[in-house]
Amino acid sequence: MKKIQYLLIIFLMLFSSKEILAQKDSIALQREARKMLRQGNELYQKQQFTDASVAYQKALGSNSNYDKAAYNLGNALYQNKNYKEAIPQYELTAKTATDKFTKAEAYHNIGNAMMESKQYQPAVDAYKNALRNNPNDDETRYNLAVAQKMVDKENQQNKDDKNKDKKDNKDKKDDKDKGKDKDKKDGEDKDKKDNKDKDGEGDKDKDKNKDPKKDDKKDKQKPKPQQGKMTPQQIKQLLESLNNEEKKTQKKMNAKKAKGKKVKQEKDW
Numbered sequence: 001m002k003k004i005q006y007l008l009i010i011f012l013m014l015f016s017s018k019e020i021l022a023q024k025d026s027i028a029l030q031r032e033a034r035k036m037l038r039q040g041n042e043l044y045q046k047q048q049f050t051d052a053s054v055a056y057q058k059a060l061g062s063n064s065n066y067d068k069a070a071y072n073l074g075n076a077l078y079q080n081k082n083y084k085e086a087i088p089q090y091e092l093t094a095k096t097a098t099d100k101f102t103k104a105e106a107y108h109n110i111g112n113a114m115m116e117s118k119q120y121q122p123a124v125d126a127y128k129n130a131l132r133n134n135p136n137d138d139e140t141r142y143n144l145a146v147a148q149k150m151v152d153k154e155n156q157q158n159k160d161d162k163n164k165d166k167k168d169n170k171d172k173k174d175d176k177d178k179g180k181d182k183d184k185k186d187g188e189d190k191d192k193k194d195n196k197d198k199d200g201e202g203d204k205d206k207d208k209n210k211d212p213k214k215d216d217k218k219d220k221q222k223p224k225p226q227q228g229k230m231t232p233q234q235i236k237q238l239l240e241s242l243n244n245e246e247k248k249t250q251k252k253m254n255a256k257k258a259k260g261k262k263v264k265q266e267k268d269w
Contacts, residue, residue, distance in 0.1 A: 033062035037069050044076055052076040067096040071106060083113040104134035111143055120150040
C-alpha cells in the first residue's frame with residue numbers, strides 16, 4: 001500500500017513538473033511574441049516596413065493567435081503595396097479579435113486592400129462588415145459609398161461592353177451577308193456572261209457546220225444578171241449591118257431572077 005502511494009506521489013510530481021515547464025515555455029513564448037511585436041512597431045514607425053514585417057512574422061511564430069501581430073503585419077504589407085498578402089492577416093485579426101472595434105478596424109482595412117486591388121464588390125462587403133461592428137465610423141461609411149460607386153461604374157462598363165460586342169457582331173454579320181449577296185450577284189452576272197459567250201460560240205459552230213454544197217445550190221438558184229442595154233455605137237453598127245444585108249438580099253434576088261440559081265445567104269452577125 002505504501003509502495004503504491006509512493007509511486008502515485010512520484011507521478012504527480014512528474015506531471016506537475018511537466019505542466020510547470022509547459023507554462024513556463026508558454027509564458028516565454030508570449031514574452032518573445034510581445035518583444036518582437038514592439039520591435040516591429042519601432043521599425044514600422046521608421047517606415048522600415050520590410051523589416052517590420054519580419055519582426056511581426058516572428059511574433060506570430062511564437063504565438064500564432066496573436067491578433068495584434070497579425071493586424072500590424074497586415075499594415076506593414078499594405079504599406080509595401082503587398083495588398084494580396086495583407087488581406088489574410090486582416091482576416092485573421094477579424095476572426096480572433098474579441099472586441100468589435102478591433103474587428104471593425106480589420107474589416108475596414110480589408111476593404112481598403114480590396115479597393116487597391118480593384119476588387120470593388122469584395123470591398124463593399126468588407127466595409128459593410130466593418131459598419132456592423134462599428135456603425136458610427138464615418139470614414140468607413142464614406143469608403144463604402146466610394147466602393148459602391150465603383151461597383152456601379154464597373155457594372156455599367158460591362159453592360160456597355162456587352163452591347164458593343166453585340167453591335168460589332170451584328171455589323172460583322174451584316175457585312176458578311178452583304179458579301180454573300182455581292183458574291184451571288186457577281187456569280188449571276190458571270191453566269192449570264194458565260195451563257196452569252198456560249199450563244200455566240202453556238203452561232204459560230206452553226207456557221208462552221210453549214211454545207212458548202214447547199215450554199216452552191218443557193219447561188220445557182222439565184223437569177224443571173226441580165227445583159228445591159230446596147231450603146232448608141234452598137235445600134236449604129238447594127239443598122240449598118242441590116243442595111244448591107246438588105247442590099248445583098250436584093251442583089252441575090254436580082255441574080256436569081258437572071259440565072260435561076262439559088263444563092264446561099266450568110267449572116268453578118
